[in-house]
Amino acid sequence: MYGASAVDAYDRIAARAQDLREIYQAGAVPAHDDVAAEPQIEPSSDPLSVALPPGAWLVTRGADGARAYQRDGALRFDDGVLRTRDGADVLGYPRGDARGALPVPLRLPAADVALSRTADTRIAADGTVAYTRAAIDPRTGERSVERVAIGRIALARFPAGTHPPRVDATHVAAPPGVVPHLGTPADGTFPGLAPFSRESGAIDVDAGIERLDEAYRQFQALGAAARTRANVDKTTLDLLK
Numbered sequence: 001m002y003g004a005s006a007v008d009a010y011d012r013i014a015a016r017a018q019d020l021r022e023i024y025q026a027g028a029v030p031a032h033d034d035v036a037a038e039p040q041i042e043p044s045s046d047p048l049s050v051a052l053p054p055g056a057w058l059v060t061r062g063a064d065g066a067r068a069y070q071r072d073g074a075l076r077f078d079d080g081v082l083r084t085r086d087g088a089d090v091l092g093y094p095r096g097d098a099r100g101a102l103p104v105p106l107r108l109p110a111a112d113v114a115l116s117r118t119a120d121t122r123i124a125a126d127g128t129v130a131y132t133r134a135a136i137d138p139r140t141g142e143r144s145v146e147r148v149a150i151g152r153i154a155l156a157r158f159p160a161g162t163h164p165p166r167v168d169a170t171h172v173a174a175p176p177g178v179v180p181h182l183g184t185p186a187d188g189t190f191p192g193l194a195p196f197s198r199e200s201g202a203i204d205v206d207a208g209i210e211r212l213d214e215a216y217r218q219f220q221a222l223g224a225a226a227r228t229r230a231n232v233d234k235t236t237l238d239l240l241k
Contacts, residue, residue: 009219016212023201026085027072027170030203033163035211037204039071044198047122048075048082051199052155053191057172059103059154059182060088067091068171069156069164069180074198077121080108082129082153086170092129094151098183103154112148125192127153127185155190156180 019035022028030036041051050073052058057069074085082090082105091103106129108118120132130149137144158164158180164172174180186192 013212013219019203020205020209020212022169023203023205025169025201026074026199027070028201028203029071029166029170029172031166032211035204035207037202037207039202040200041194041197042200044074044196046074046198047120047196048077049073049196049198050075050123051194051197053185053193055157056155056185056190057157057180058084059091059156060084060171061091061105062088068167068173070171071199071202072170073193075123077108077118080110080113080118082106082150090153092127092151092153093184096128096149096152096184098152098154098187103182106151106153108150109148123153123193123195125186125195127155127193129153152184153193154182155185156182157190 015031019030019032022030038054039051052071052073057071058073060068060070062068068088070084070088072085075082075090076085077083078087082092084090089105092106093101093103094106095101108121108131112118112131112133117133117135118131119134121129122131123129128149129151130147132145133148134143134145136142158174158178162175162178164175164178167173181189183189
């Protein structure tokens with residue numbers, strides 16, 4: 001019994017320490033609600049880095065095809081596809097409207113990627129992902145520049161009171177039977193994004209240290225109780241000899 005209790009106590013210490021290790025990880029989802037804090041927004045020079053409004057999640061698709069939700073808005077293009085820091089596809093709406101549409105990966109046109117005509121990619125406050133296409137007319141030699149939008153990023157929000165299960169440090173899943181509301185930034189149901197911004201960790205340092213200290217003290221108390229029990233058992237055996 002004491003062995004199992006000691007393992008449980010050690011697991012609590014490890015879980016509390018994990019929250020503290022993720023303090024400064026963008027989009028981190030704490031394992032324990034009692035150390036959660038409002039995320040801090042910091043400026044960024046990256047035009048593909050955005051901060052999400054409170055309660056909103058990016059809709060992503062992993063290599064296994066599974067949908068997940070995260071708040072880390074440090075995005076990038078990889079092979080012409082808009083992806084998260086960890087390589088998941090960012091889903092959105094190529095036509096810009098979420099009504100009656102399913103979110104799909106947002107991609108740059110293959111021809112423009114092949115011809116290196118996708119300069120100045122950036123994300124606007126309304127979630128529009130766009131780039132500058134430069135072209136030269138082969139007959140006249142005249143140069144033209146146009147702004148091309150490939151779609152708008154999808155956002156998800158879970159019903160009030162929903163606690164989406166944590167997949168890992170930065171991802172959550174939809175609870176069984178729960179369908180999140182999907183939309184786009186600044187569509188009347190979601191606020192806009194904060195471009196050129198990044199979200200720092202959403203974990204309260206002081207609360208995290210306090211909870212870790214509590215876990216350590218519980219472990220020490222358990223150890224003291226086990227030692228006391230061992231001494232009593234030894235004394236009892238000595239008396240029976």
